[in-house]
Amino acid sequence: MSPRSIALALLVTAALPAATQTGHVPLVQHADGRAHEVLDGAWRVVVDPYDVGYRNIFDEPLTTSWFAHDAQETERWDRLEYDFDAADALHVPGDWNSQRPELFLYEGTVWYRRRVRLARAEDERLILRFGAVNARARVFFDGDLLAEHEGGYTPFDVEITDHVGAEAEDHSLVVMANDTRSKAGVPMDNMDWWNYGGITRSVRLLRLPATYVRDYSVQLDPEAPEEIVAWVALDGARLGQRVRVAIPELGAEASAQTDADGVARLRLPFRGERWAPLDPRLYDVVVEAETDRVEDRIGFRTVEVDGVDVLVNGEPVFLRGISIHEEAPFRGGRGLTPDEDRQLLEWATELGCNYVRLAHYPHNEAMVRAADEMGLLVWSEIPAYWALAWDDPATFASADQQLREMITRDKNRAAVVLWSVANETPVSPARTDFLTRLTETARALDPTRLITAAVFADHERQPDGSTVFRVEDPLAEHLDVVGVNEYVGWYDGLPDKIGTIRWEDTVGKPLVLSEFGAGALYGLRGDSLTRWSEDYQAYLYEEQLAMLRDVPFLRGLSPWILMDFRSPRRPLPTIQEFWNRKGLLSERGERKLAFGVLQRFYAEVARDWR
Numbered sequence: 001m002s003p004r005s006i007a008l009a010l011l012v013t014a015a016l017p018a019a020t021q022t023g024h025v026p027l028v029q030h031a032d033g034r035a036h037e038v039l040d041g042a043w044r045v046v047v048d049p050y051d052v053g054y055r056n057i058f059d060e061p062l063t064t065s066w067f068a069h070d071a072q073e074t075e076r077w078d079r080l081e082y083d084f085d086a087a088d089a090l091h092v093p094g095d096w097n098s099q100r101p102e103l104f105l106y107e108g109t110v111w112y113r114r115r116v117r118l119a120r121a122e123d124e125r126l127i128l129r130f131g132a133v134n135a136r137a138r139v140f141f142d143g144d145l146l147a148e149h150e151g152g153y154t155p156f157d158v159e160i161t162d163h164v165g166a167e168a169e170d171h172s173l174v175v176m177a178n179d180t181r182s183k184a185g186v187p188m189d190n191m192d193w194w195n196y197g198g199i200t201r202s203v204r205l206l207r208l209p210a211t212y213v214r215d216y217s218v219q220l221d222p223e224a225p226e227e228i229v230a231w232v233a234l235d236g237a238r239l240g241q242r243v244r245v246a247i248p249e250l251g252a253e254a255s256a257q258t259d260a261d262g263v264a265r266l267r268l269p270f271r272g273e274r275w276a277p278l279d280p281r282l283y284d285v286v287v288e289a290e291t292d293r294v295e296d297r298i299g300f301r302t303v304e305v306d307g308v309d310v311l312v313n314g315e316p317v318f319l320r321g322i323s324i325h326e327e328a329p330f331r332g333g334r335g336l337t338p339d340e341d342r343q344l345l346e347w348a349t350e351l352g353c354n355y356v357r358l359a360h361y362p363h364n365e366a367m368v369r370a371a372d373e374m375g376l377l378v379w380s381e382i383p384a385y386w387a388l389a390w391d392d393p394a395t396f397a398s399a400d401q402q403l404r405e406m407i408t409r410d411k412n413r414a415a416v417v418l419w420s421v422a423n424e425t426p427v428s429p430a431r432t433d434f435l436t437r438l439t440e441t442a443r444a445l446d447p448t449r450l451i452t453a454a455v456f457a458d459h460e461r462q463p464d465g466s467t468v469f470r471v472e473d474p475l476a477e478h479l480d481v482v483g484v485n486e487y488v489g490w491y492d493g494l495p496d497k498i499g500t501i502r503w504e505d506t507v508g509k510p511l512v513l514s515e516f517g518a519g520a521l522y523g524l525r526g527d528s529l530t531r532w533s534e535d536y537q538a539y540l541y542e543e544q545l546a547m548l549r550d551v552p553f554l555r556g557l558s559p560w561i562l563m564d565f566r567s568p569r570r571p572l573p574t575i576q577e578f579w580n581r582k583g584l585l586s587e588r589g590e591r592k593l594a595f596g597v598l599q600r601f602y603a604e605v606a607r608d609w610r
């Protein structure tokens with residue numbers, strides 16, 4: 001059915017499927033490495049604050065949505081209360097909040113429309129890759145609902161093969177994006193970052209053969225690091241094929257026959273150079289089946305924990321890190337370009353980092369690939385943040401799915417060493433059970449990386465005036481590396497309290513101080529106790545770093561945060577203006593004093609850990 005021919009009926013009968021995760025196909029590995037067309041650019045939009053696109057006046061769902069038809073008037077008496085062709089456009093990838101002043105605080109539904117002229121070769125499969133749509137997406141093709149996806153920071157794929165014919169024809173692609181916050185969501189309805197809505201990452205149309213290489217994993221065998229273990233999974237009718245994995249530069253290759261599920265396992269000798277922090281070595285890797293071929297760039301390294309040490313390639317490392325939000329430098333907002341990703345990572349490198357915590361959700365794929373190329377270790381996390389609805393099975397399903405999508409997408413990146421399942425979650429049996437199950441998912445999908453979470457430490461004032469910090473969270477037992485967020489000097493006392501802290505090891509695992517920090521407005525000076533001044537922030541960093549130097553089981557830190565970022569929780573006029581000011585850089589990249597304090601500390605640590 002062409003959109004133009006659709007009658008303007010508001011049919012009200014059956015409901016849209018209740019499930020929020022339907023229709024999409026298993027993720028295609030390395031979408032960028034496949035033949036594709038980029039569907040970014042100007043998409044026409046209808047802003048729909050009352051959700052008229054999918055419900056009638058009695059709050060009953062529409063069988064097929066009003067806007068999804070992308071209809072046009074054909075007779076002069078037609079009643080059509082929208083018109084995509086005459087509507088304004090928003091840029092994809094991007095969020096709506098930072099593109100239009102009147103949408104700055106908008107949370108709700110926006111319908112995006114893009115026309116595509118497509119023909120399909122026989123035996124070709126067409127898959128739409130959405131890098132991310134925050135937070136819920138419904139994808140309609142020529143008016144038909146093809147897929148729904150929930151989770152605003154991970155990719156999903158929608159197959160349109162059966163909807164495209166041999167002749168070139170115009171098709172209508174409509175995406176409903178909704179970013180209404182909810183208590184049962186992941187993240188929940190309360191968080192300290194901007195809920196940027198929209199098609200926030202690139203949209204691509206992948207052209208794949210009838211049976212294609214859907215996924216693969218190519219990594220050093222942690223048990224026998226002179227070998228690479230690989231698996232390849234095919235998708236399509238010809239699941240029985242010979243597949244080959246090769247690293248031409250090393251003259252290494254292996255081939256194997258797929259099993260009945262289209263999966264083959266292979267081993268290759270590895271006599272190359274390892275990928276190492278700040279010394280990244282990537283190899284061209286060819287993954288080939290009889291009907292498809294993909295090329296990727298992959299690094300090889302090991303990562304493990306030995307007592308309180310984190311070992312990369314068998315060498316103890318100290319994680320000199322910084323936390324980063326996915327917010328565009330200089331302009332704010334999402335839809336970062338590869339240059340903007342790199343800018344953030346270059347600033348981290350200038351700070352002396354060998355490690356970044358990509359908070360509080362999976363960042364875009366190009367960001368992780370840039371870290372891989374720059375030799376920055378990565379902590380990657382899902383937005384299981386603060387008080388989720390631990391008892392709600394749908395909340396668990398969403399967290400679990402986002403974790404799977406993150407691991408599926410990034411499992412071939414040597415840079416990624418830590419998967420984090422949560423940030424600052426209130427301890428209860430239901431929460432610990434929920435998060436423990438997530439650690440099990442992560443380990444089952446990827447037994448080669450370390451599992452972590454950012455938790456709180458218990459602290460107690462002692463009669464001698466000191467404050468003892470120890471991790472008593474039962475989740476720690478299920479983690480390889482324990483992350484702790486600690487805000488003494490900002491939310492808890494003044495910076496001079498930091499000197500009273502003593503850490504006690506209760507878990508025998510590496511500790512990473514995943515956050516500490518203080519707000520400062522760039523350019524605001526005062527004495528070291530003037531809140532919001534650069535001086536206060538610098539003083540707090542000095543005190544924290546002096547204290548942390550003496551923690552024998554500390555193996556890294558990622559202070560909060562590289563750059564100021566937007567947050568609706570931060571309304572203080574003249575200082576915050578909806579920016580969380582804990583950045584070491586302003587949103588324009590201007591260095592605050594504390595940048596230099598941390599930079600000097602990292603220079604020292606880099607010398608000591610050589």
Ligand code: GCB
Nearest residue numbers: 192423424485515560580582
């Ligand atoms: C935290 C959170 C982080 C906040 C930060 C703050 O503990 O993990 O998301 O932005 O504190 O600035 O309060």
